[in-house]
Amino acid sequence: MTGDIDRILITQDQIRQRIIELARQITADHSPPAVPRDGGLTLVPILTGAMIFAADLIRQMPVRMKIGLLAISSYPGSSVQTQGSQMLWQQIGDVRGRHVLLLDDILDSGGTLRLVRQRLMALAPASVKTCVLLRKPTDGARQTPVDYVGFDIPDEFVVGYGLDHNNDYRNLPDIVTLKRSIIG
Numbered sequence: 001m002t003g004d005i006d007r008i009l010i011t012q013d014q015i016r017q018r019i020i021e022l023a024r025q026i027t028a029d030h031s032p033p034a035v036p037r038d039g040g041l042t043l044v045p046i047l048t049g050a051m052i053f054a055a056d057l058i059r060q061m062p063v064r065m066k067i068g069l070l071a072i073s074s075y076p077g078s079s080v081q082t083q084g085s086q087m088l089w090q091q092i093g094d095v096r097g098r099h100v101l102l103l104d105d106i107l108d109s110g111g112t113l114r115l116v117r118q119r120l121m122a123l124a125p126a127s128v129k130t131c132v133l134l135r136k137p138t139d140g141a142r143q144t145p146v147d148y149v150g151f152d153i154p155d156e157f158v159v160g161y162g163l164d165h166n167n168d169y170r171n172l173p174d175i176v177t178l179k180r181s182i183i184g
């Protein structure tokens with residue numbers, strides 16, 4: 001598996017450090033008096049890609065929170081370009097009147113966040129904010145405002161730390177690019 005790596009873009013140490021900063025900022029924004037006591041926070045990682053990011057981020061956030069889950073497919077199989085986002089499954093819970101923070105691994109075309117935000121708004125939350133670990137410099141990303149961004153990266157296909165190619169490589173601890181022979 002590691003033989004398929006072209007180069008390391010972001011190391012696990014850089015990720016760990018940035019997550020501490022993000023968690024500090026998000027915690028401050030979601031603690032009283034920044035947020036009214038009544039609302040309550042629900043974090044919603046977009047599966048499967050945001051799984052590892054969410055696990056690391058929430059353990060740095062000393063805030064009362066509930067977790068909702070939903071799964072989206074946008075890069076079915078071995079495709080390296082979005083085929084349009086589709087909600088596969090959800091278990092978000094009751095978020096009426098609550099503050100929702102959506103977590104995703106990467107912002108590319110923005111299709112995923114647009115779809116999920118639209119579905120969530122129908123559940124009448126008090127607010128919906130968004131946080132992505134990575135952001136690519138695409139037109140779609142520029143047209144999709146997000147509240148928190150971990151790293152801006154070049155427009156390359158990356159895997160590791162939850163991100164996949166054909167559902168492989170999610171367990172790589174660093175964020176890396178793959179050899180051309182692998183992504184075709």
Ligand code: IMP
Pocket residue numbers: 046049074075082085104105106107108109110111112113156157158159163164165
């Ligand atoms: P968007 O809907 O085009 O913004 O893409 C967001 C989703 O596509 C992310 O949640 C990822 O699952 C997937 N994705 C986008 N770029 C990459 C990449 O470089 N590597 C792996 N997955 C990606």
Ligand code: MG
Pocket residue numbers: 046047048049050072104105
């Ligand atoms: Mg994803």
